[in-house]
Amino acid sequence: MVTWIDPQQDKTKCFQIREQVFVKEQGFENEFDEIDETAYHLLIQAGENPIATARIFQQDDKWMIGRVCVIPPYRKHGVGRIAVEECEKQIQVLGGHSSHLSAQLRIQGFYESMGYHAEGEPYLDEFCPHIAMSKQLD
Numbered sequence: 001m002v003t004w005i006d007p008q009q010d011k012t013k014c015f016q017i018r019e020q021v022f023v024k025e026q027g028f029e030n031e032f033d034e035i036d037e038t039a040y041h042l043l044i045q046a047g048e049n050p051i052a053t054a055r056i057f058q059q060d061d062k063w064m065i066g067r068v069c070v071i072p073p074y075r076k077h078g079v080g081r082i083a084v085e086e087c088e089k090q091i092q093v094l095g096g097h098s099s100h101l102s103a104q105l106r107i108q109g110f111y112e113s114m115g116y117h118a119e120g121e122p123y124l125d126e127f128c129p130h131i132a133m134s135k136q137l138d
Contacts, residue, residue: 002086005041014041014053021069028126035066040094042086044070044079054083056091056099063096084114088137098136105129 005011015032022028039057043050054068065087070079091099103111105122108131112118116133123130 001045001047002082003043003045004090005043007038007040011036011041013045013050014043014055017050017053017069017071018067020071022067025072026128028128030126031067039066040090042083042090044083044086046074052079052083054087056087056094059100062100063091063094063098065091065099065101068101080110081114084111088135092137097138098134100132100134102130103133105131108133 005014015036018031022031035057036055039055042052042054042056044052050071051074052068052070055066057064057066065084068080068083068087070083088099101111101116102125103116105128108118111133114135116135119132119134121131
């Protein structure tokens, strides 16, 4: 089940997934930020179990996709692809024509397989190499 959570709604389930994946599994320290207060959050559940999340938000004149993550048992089953596709659809509903993201370099190929193109050179976010990527949606 795919659910969109508006900025003022309870994002606890989304935050639990991010805590599990980005903080406990990958070791990021600065996972939660002020963007969470205004972002739309995607929640994907298998039955009642939260299994994936992502967020979309506007940064200047760009629609950004961020914090895409899937819990380990559901990886390699297309859930991440569904999450990104749902984000793209929602960006279009909200009037956006392109999407932008900061991809961990190790999964750049995943985003390229979905039509994203790298922009610029890799950079570090905390300790992890990332690359800016974008895609035209219409």
